[in-house]
Every structure is written in C-alpha cells, then in structure tokens.
Amino acid sequence: MPLVAPFETSFGRTTDRECILIAIHSGGLTGYGECVADRDPGYSYETTGTAWHILKDFIAPLLFGQDVLDEQHFQHLVERIRGHHLAKAGLEMALWDLRGKLESRSLRQMLGGQRDQVQVGVSVGLQSSPEVLVKTVQRYLQAGYGRIKIKIKPGRDVGDAAAVRKAFPDIKLQVDANSSYTLATWEVLKPLDLLELLLIEQPLNEDDIWDHRILQRELRTSLCLDESIITPRHARYALEMGACRIINIKAGRVGGLSQAVAIHDLCRERGVPVWCGGMLETGVGRASNLALASLPGFTLPGDISASNRYYAEDITCERFSLNPDSTIDVPTGPGLGVTVDTNVLKKFTQAELHLEPE
Ligand code: OSB
Numbered sequence: 519m520p521l522v523a524p525f526e527t528s529f530g531r532t533t534d535r536e537c538i539l540i541a542i543h544s545g546g547l548t549g550y551g552e553c554v555a556d557r558d559p560g561y562s563y564e565t566t567g568t569a570w571h572i573l574k575d576f577i578a579p580l581l582f583g584q585d586v587l588d589e590q591h592f593q594h595l596v597e598r599i600r601g602h603h604l605a606k607a608g609l610e611m612a613l614w615d616l617r618g619k620l621e622s623r624s625l626r627q628m629l630g631g632q633r634d635q636v637q638v639g640v641s642v643g644l645q646s647s648p649e650v651l652v653k654t655v656q657r658y659l660q661a662g663y664g665r666i667k668i669k670i671k672p673g674r675d676v677g678d679a680a681a682v683r684k685a686f687p688d689i690k691l692q693v694d695a696n697s698s699y700t701l702a703t704w705e706v707l708k709p710l711d712l713l714e715l716l717l718i719e720q721p722l723n724e725d726d727i728w729d730h731r732i733l734q735r736e737l738r739t740s741l742c743l744d745e746s747i748i749t750p751r752h753a754r755y756a757l758e759m760g761a762c763r764i765i766n767i768k769a770g771r772v773g774g775l776s777q778a779v780a781i782h783d784l785c786r787e788r789g790v791p792v793w794c795g796g797m798l799e800t801g802v803g804r805a806s807n808l809a810l811a812s813l814p815g816f817t818l819p820g821d822i823s824a825s826n827r828y829y830a831e832d833i834t835c836e837r838f839s840l841n842p843d844s845t846i847d848v849p850t851g852p853g854l855g856v857t858v859d860t861n862v863l864k865k866f867t868q869a870e871l872h873l874e875p876e
C-alpha cells in the first residue's frame with residue numbers, strides 16, 4: 519500500500535508498505551489480523567517472507583484439528599515455535615477479532631480497556647534537512663497532534679532535535695534512534711539531555727539491554743525501549759536493571775496482544791509508564807492498537823496517528839480521524855470493530871493463499 523509520504527528511519531526508507539492480512543473463519547464469521555512484518559529485515563529480523571513461511575508451514579498446521587479455546591491456548595500451542603513474534607501476533611489478532619465477533623464483545627472490552635478515546639502523537643521520519651523537518655512538524659502541529667516524535671540517526675540527531683525544540687519550545691517532543699548507536703558512539707547524544715524530551719527511544723541494539731542500563735545512568739532524560747522488549751520477561755529484565763524508565767508496547771514485537779497486556783500489567787504494578795507504538799498499520803492493526811492503548815497504564819500518547827497520515831486509501835471501510843484534543847476514538851463494534859473493504863483489499867493483494875485442514 520502506498521504511503522502518503524515516504525517514511526525514513528535509521529534502517530531505511532519505506533514508500534510502500536507490504537504486510538500480511540490473516541483471515542480465519544468459524545461459525546460463518548471472519549476474524550482479521552494484521553502481521554506487521556515489513557518487506558525488509560530492518561526493524562526486526564522477520565519479514566513478510568519469513569512470516570508467510572512460519573504462518574503457512576508451522577503455525578497453521580499446529581492449529582488445524584484443534585479447538586483453539588482462547589488466546590492463552592494459542593500461545594501455549596505456538597510456544598514450541600521459537601521467536602517469530604510478528605507472525606504469531608498477526609494470527610493472535612485474528613483470533614481476538616473472531617472471538618469478539620462470536621461473543622459480541624469489542625476488543626477493548628475483552629482486553630480491559632477503560633477509555634473511549636486515546637491520546638495520540640505522530641512519528642515523523644527523517645527529512646532532507648532540519649529546515650524541512652521543522653516545516654513538517656509544523657504541519658502536524660497544525661493538524662492537531664499534541665506530541666511529536668522524530669527519528670534520529672548518527673549525523674542527524676542533536677541538530678534535528680534542537681531545531682525542532684527551538685522552533686516549538688513547549689511541545690511534547692521525543693526522539694527514536696531505532697538502535698543506531700553503540701556504547702562507543704552514543705556520547706554525541708549527550709546534548710539531547712538539555713532539550714526537555716519526554717524520552718529517548720531505543721538508542722542501542724535490540725540485544726543491548728545491559729548497555730542501555732549503562733547509558734541510562736549517564737542521562738537525565740528517560741530512556742524508552744522498543745526493539746529490546748520482546749517478551750514480558752525482557753520487560754522485567756529492563757526494569758530490574760534500570761535499562762529504561764518507559765516502555766513502548768507493540769503487540770507485534772512481543773508475540774501478540776495477550777503478551778502486550780502482560781507487559782502493561784507488569785509496568786502498571788511497578789508504576790512504569792507505557793505507550794503504544796506503531797508499525798504503519800492498516801486500519802486493521804490500527805483498530806487493535808487503539809483498543810490496546812485504552813488500557814489504564816498507557817499514560818503517554820501513542821504512535822497511532824489518523825488514517826490520512828499514512829494512506830490515501832485503506833483496506834478498512836472505517837477511517838480513523840484525529841479529534842481536536844489529539845485523541846482518536848477507540849472502536850466499539852465487536853472484535854476489532856472494523857470492516858474490511860474487500861474491493862480495496864483485492865486491489866492491493868499481491869499474493870493469496872488459502873489453507874484448510876487436511
Ligand atoms: O520504531 O517505532 C518505530 C515504524 C516502523 C517500524 C518501527 C517504528 C515505526 C514508527 C512509526 O515509528 C509509528 C507509526 O506507525 O506511526
């Protein structure tokens with residue numbers, strides 16, 4: 519699906535998003551799930567290709583012939599498949615949607631969400647220069663976004679962030695490095711500590727929880743981990759080590775909404791703020807993110823922007839829009855609460871596979 523504008527991070531530039539949409543059927547109803555793996559292994563080792571393989575050759579065969587009772591049961595079944603959280607989470611989302619439709623309950627209700635609207639911000643990709651970045655940020659502020667996140671990478675960090683802070687002294691501002699620094703190179707980031715940022719997201723590698731601890735002790739600004747938190751256990755490790763003070767929760771990265779809720783609960787018990795990350799989702803994944811972010815521990819604005827920030831045309835009939843107070847409404851219909859527009863879906867479909875029990 520073509521993005522309305524290219525999205526560039528430290529790991530690359532996306533102009534079109536490729537994803538896998540999963541549909542499962544029972545009792546005359548269909549549940550949909552979005553697997554957020556991208557074409558390239560930049561953010562995660564998983565890709566649409568690996569997810570396709572894992573879903574087709576390992577996850578689907580495990581489920582066929584079983585009465586999958588709920589999402590916990592699903593997690594138990596897929597435990598024997600190591601990793602591949604994005605693939606697992608896509609299928610789990612479809613199970614939630616289907617169960618919600620069968621039980622006439624919204625995903626928000628099923629997860630224990632407590633809000634009708636959730637606070638959101640916008641994640642702004644790397645731009646051609648600090649001047650262009652400031653203009654881009656200004657457009658999003660004018661559109662009503664109350665929190666801005668900018669992407670940084672070596673060579674495009676303190677200068678970009680300082681330019682935005684200088685132009686907009688009072689906005690809620692945060693930065694995301696997507697793992698592009700090391701303990702040997704991070705020191706250039708020290709001046710960020712003077713910019714009153716909400717947080718600095720994932721400066722070091724996915725497997726560098728310990729090094730984030732070393733970094734957090736050098737910075738006044740809170741570190742927030744994204745890539746590093748791949749299970750509820752990793753969340754506990756990070757908090758017990760002092761590797762971060764805030765966690766970005768993405769259901770995809772942690773293997774499903776059930777795992778996302780477990781991390782939320784752990785952080786809430788410990789008084790650690792969390793917020794809902796994004797993966798440029800279609801309307802399907804966006805509905806899931808909104809339901810998740812309605813849980814009470816999500817106290818910081820999520821990377822869940824309005825549909826028109828991403829796609830001119832989406833695969834859901836519903837489009838999500840920004841309210842004047844920088845919130846988006848949480849869907850209320852059964853399951854995800856969205857309807858897939860089969861014509862648009864057909865238009866964007868590159869490959870299709872039907873799987874049935876033998
Ligand atoms: O690191 O949060 C990230 C998009 C793709 C992969 C990783 C990230 C992102 C974003 C976009 O920041 C958030 C959004 O969906 O608006």
Ligand code: MG
Nearest residue numbers: 694719720744
């Ligand atoms: Mg991130």
